Amino acid sequence: MPKLTDTQTIILSRAAARPDNLAMPLPKGLHGAAAQKAVAAMIARGWLEEVEANLRRGEPFWRETGDGHGTTLVATEAGLAAIGIEPVVATTTTNLRKAKLELAPKPKDASAAQTHSATTKSVAIRAGTKQAEIIALIQRPQGASISEIVEVTGWAAHSARGMISGGLKKKLGLAIISEKVDQRGTVYKIDVA
Structure with missing residues (x-):
């Protein structure tokens, strides 16, 4: 991983937690020439x-x-x-956030817009975690069965199913579908439709 300053780490971490990976607003106290210098270095x-x-x-x-x-x-x-978030996972969550924002009903006034943006979920997924491994498996075109997930993670089957239903569907809001496939059992995939 590259060497980042504290300011760069804060800007990127906050961006990872926001819808569409927005880096704005910048941290409090960072403005003027200091902000321009920090941003110019990060763009470069x-x-x-x-x-x-x-x-x-x-x-x-x-x-x-x-x-x-x-x-x-x-x-x-x-x-x-640079802050340890796997690009494949970052792309998937960004695309899903964009799809959710496009499908969300448009608020009629400014106060409703603020309420809507405050309720939008924002998440960052660290690279190298079991959660990131499961997301990588289920976003493949063929998806992943519970036995394949268990093999990769070393978890019990009920733990893998719990991560899919609780961690990925409910907490992260990923659109995951499942289907029975001969010789594989139940296969989970991220719904790209």
């Missing part, structure tokens, strides 16, 4: 990316572009990998 290393801000969704913006639009900062896969 490929850890942050400047993208157009969606002001209708209330995304905080980093700077104005001069044409009435603004940009915001997003942590990249390289940035998430």
